[in-house]
Amino acid sequence: MTETIPELVKRFTEGDSDAFAELVSRYQKKIYHLAYQILGNHLDADEVVQESFVRVYRKRKDLARVTNFTSFVIRIATNYSIDLVRKRRGHNQVSSDPTLMPGDVQVELSKNVSTPREDFENKRLMEEIRRALDTLPPRQKITALLHDVEGYSKPEIAEILECPEATVRSNLHIARTKLKKILKKRLS
Template sequence: MKKSERILIKKSASGNVDAFEELIKDYEKRAYNIAYRLLRNSEDAMDVVQEAFIKIYKSIKEFQFKSSFSTWVYRIVVNASIDFTRSKKAIYSLDENIKSEKGDIKREIADYQNTPEIELERKLTRELVQKSIDKLDDIHRIVIILRDIQGFSYDEISEILGCSLGTVKSRISRGRIALKEIILKEMELEEVNLSQKK
């Protein structure tokens, strides 16, 4: 942890709002990306991040410097997103779909030829992958988003979720297997639909 960050944390803990704003600005974009990937709605993601940052400000005195500040921040964002999803499910029916907005996954395969066909194929692939990720249960969806979309290390995910490294590895492995099965089923369904249209 940088000395300047440590100073800002201590100032924030004593109630300095300006110090907190300076401290948190480096985390805003990634916090939003995590919330958006989990909730699939930009307004909900903004609300959750704002709520998480308020919680961080109120509880920053409790930060013990045992883990990195970033993992502590992202743990609160993930938990706020999970709580939001649960509250939505309580309000609506259990099979209520979270409204999805088209967003691009950061990790894209590099291509050297940007033809309209390739662009369309890539877009359809992204949509298929995101649609399939949305169908994973919460436990596996969260680790897949943190690892494969946001690029966190296994150790960071372990800290963010507050579980052992073995549990993280196991969940990622199972999540990837489940995701592959969902993608294959989705592709089969699309092939059936296309053949019926012919």
């Protein structure tokens, strides 16, 4: 029988390393996916995954007071991703070549890409979306990604970002308004 997250967290706080390994196994894909969406390349996503769990481990003594482990771990990953976004701002991460992706070129828009032309079009669309997202301040960008890409609810995002739900709604509205203007041609 599969253990629940609270059971694993309890065992982890009691000093069970297997429970920690299981938590890593259950959350690493979710964190990688989120970090990749925010940062746009494998290397940074990998750094976020590793650093997030190392930080979770270091804060294991605080876990007894944590009510929602998912929000806790996503918050750590999100905050680290925001730090990396700010750090990378100075480095021109977005490629000028529309056929190339920032970082290591691994992104494809759909799994059923069949022809080079479709592949090219998908990459160009992905690049357009990323450019549009990169124009947003980090918290607006992450709010949009958490809500519209990762599927978190507004109360969950408020818990993750440690802000009022009204702020989440406001950030999401502003982000969507900006993105609609930038991606107007694609949306028509």
